[in-house]
Amino acid sequence: MKVSIQVNGAERHGDVEPRVLLVDFLRTNLRLTGTHIGCDTSSCGACTVLFDGEPVKSCTLLAVQANGRSVTTVEGLASGANLSPMQVGFHEEHGLQCGFCTPGMMLVGTALLEHNPNPTEDEIRWAISGNICRCTGYMNIVKSIQHAARLSQAGEVAPRATAATAAGGE
Amino acid sequence: MLPAAFDYRSPGSLDETLSLLAQHGDAAKVMAGGQSLIPLLKLRFARPELVVDIGRLPSMNGIRRDNGHIAIGALARHIDIERSQELAAWMPMMTEAAHWIADPLVRNRGTLVGSVCHADPSGDWGSVLLALDADLVARSARGQRILHANEFFRGPFTTALEPDEVVTEARIPIRKGASGGSYLKLERKVGDFATVAVAVHVELDGRKVSKAGIGLTSVGENNIKADAAERVLEGAEPTEASIKEAARLAAEAAEPKDDVRGSAAFKKDVVRVFVQRGLAAAVSRAREVKA
Numbered sequence: 001m002k003v004s005i006q007v008n009g010a011e012r013h014g015d016v017e018p019r020v021l022l023v024d025f026l027r028t029n030l031r032l033t034g035t036h037i038g039c040d041t042s043s044c045g046a047c048t049v050l051f052d053g054e055p056v057k058s059c060t061l062l063a064v065q066a067n068g069r070s071v072t073t074v075e076g077l078a079s080g081a082n083l084s085p086m087q088v089g090f091h092e093e094h095g096l097q098c099g100f101c102t103p104g105m106m107l108v109g110t111a112l113l114e115h116n117p118n119p120t121e122d123e124i125r126w127a128i129s130g131n132i133c134r135c136t137g138y139m140n141i142v143k144s145i146q147h148a149a150r151l152s153q154a155g156e157v158a159p160r161a162t163a164a165t166a167a168g169g170e
Numbered sequence: 171m172l173p174a175a176f177d178y179r180s181p182g183s184l185d186e187t188l189s190l191l192a193q194h195g196d197a198a199k200v201m202a203g204g205q206s207l208i209p210l211l212k213l214r215f216a217r218p219e220l221v222v223d224i225g226r227l228p229s230m231n232g233i234r235r236d237n238g239h240i241a242i243g244a245l246a247r248h249i250d251i252e253r254s255q256e257l258a259a260w261m262p263m264m265t266e267a268a269h270w271i272a273d274p275l276v277r278n279r280g281t282l283v284g285s286v287c288h289a290d291p292s293g294d295w296g297s298v299l300l301a302l303d304a305d306l307v308a309r310s311a312r313g314q315r316i317l318h319a320n321e322f323f324r325g326p327f328t329t330a331l332e333p334d335e336v337v338t339e340a341r342i343p344i345r346k347g348a349s350g351g352s353y354l355k356l357e358r359k360v361g362d363f364a365t366v367a368v369a370v371h372v373e374l375d376g377r378k379v380s381k382a383g384i385g386l387t388s389v390g391e392n393n394i395k396a397d398a399a400e401r402v403l404e405g406a407e408p409t410e411a412s413i414k415e416a417a418r419l420a421a422e423a424a425e426p427k428d429d430v431r432g433s434a435a436f437k438k439d440v441v442r443v444f445v446q447r448g449l450a451a452a453v454s455r456a457r458e459v460k461a
């Protein structure tokens with residue numbers, strides 16, 4: 001089936017069997033490998049993407065269901081060399097160890113701050129409760145999201161050069 | 171994991187949906203949010219020839235008050251229920267139940283009606299609908315049927331729906347008197363199925379219970395309505411003794427099995443404790459409504 005999906009702001013087209021999962025379409029067809037496959041059983045949240053702005057598991061969504069909709073992956077967070085506040089937060093607060101859960105965590109955090117710019121620690125923990133970090137780095141993940149909230153609230157969206165470099169900015 | 175191949179249709183109207191189901195019957199499977207169906211497709215426990223994705227049907231995602239009942243549309247998601255201010259005022263037990271379903275990512279896609287039609291005995295909404303005496307509106311090309319929650323669940327993953335039918339909404343009756351409810355759930359971690367959960371609803375007429383509803387999750391072949399426990403409460407004042415007796419009868423109605431989440435004896439006792447706590451909370455909420 002022909003699909004047309006807005007991915008990170010750009011219209012992307014594909015011809016897929018109905019059984020193809022969105023995560024496979026993103027990784028294989030579009031080569032956007034920042035979206036990870038963890039458990040593949042809807043349990044871990046590593047494959048989280050924003051679907052019309054809301055975090056969902058892309059391993060539990062068919063690519064054809066996304067036809068005509070908008071998808072944001074971790075590749076869509078930065079603009080050029082400029083990291084988003086959430087990415088700066090994870091850099092500054094050491095919000096990742098192995099990095100496998102990080103794309104999902106950052107997308108969930110980004111969606112949370114969209115509708116709740118100043119969340120409590122409990123609200124952050126509740127928001128990330130569908131995303132598993134097997135390094136158990138939750139303390140720093142919470143701190144990273146808090147850091148991003150402070151940055152966003154201060155309007156300090158301009159990233160720091162060091163952060164961009166460290167993340168291999170373009 | 172890749173599901174077995176299937177054809178996919180995403181009808182734009184209910185009529186088109188009904189005609190697809192009339193044509194394909196058992197070979198077709200309806201999908202709303204897909205949070206139960208897609209995992210089954212991936213494990214190849216389900217291998218339908220055709221998936222009918224109703225996710226794009228217009229005006230099916232509403233939560234509205236209508237002629238003595240609350241109508242939950244087939245596409246109303248768990249998150250919509252969790253966030254609905256109106257529902258929190260009309261039926262707070264539903265807000266409470268929604269909050270504990272799966273995890274936030276699943277709640278952004280999964281629907282109440284889809285979960286009920288999936289009929290997993292560990293599903294939370296089945297117990298809520300049983301406790302609240304809800305109805306399900308089933309449509310087919312042949313017409314419309316109203317199915318009472320009590321006759322809907324027929325066993326694990328089995329419902330009273332015919333292959334050509336689709337549920338368009340759940341209807342929860344609103345009664346005039348003071349009422350209160352509570353949903354209690356024990357889970358090992360976020361996202362796990364319930365070890366045990368109970369839905370409890372009471373309505374008061376003066377000092378007496380005019381109506382009681384108790385639904386049990388994860389303790390049998392399907393969601394269980396604890397009739398005998400309900401009858402003990404109805405027509406009497408809710409005292410400590412009657413609540414304890416209802417809790418004992420509810421535990422008796424439960425038919426759990428030993429598994430990784432606990433022994434059958436443990437689960438029965440959790441039912442007893444939860445029903446007792448839930449009833450106490452529900453009665454006190456109902457009294458607050460009245461005051």
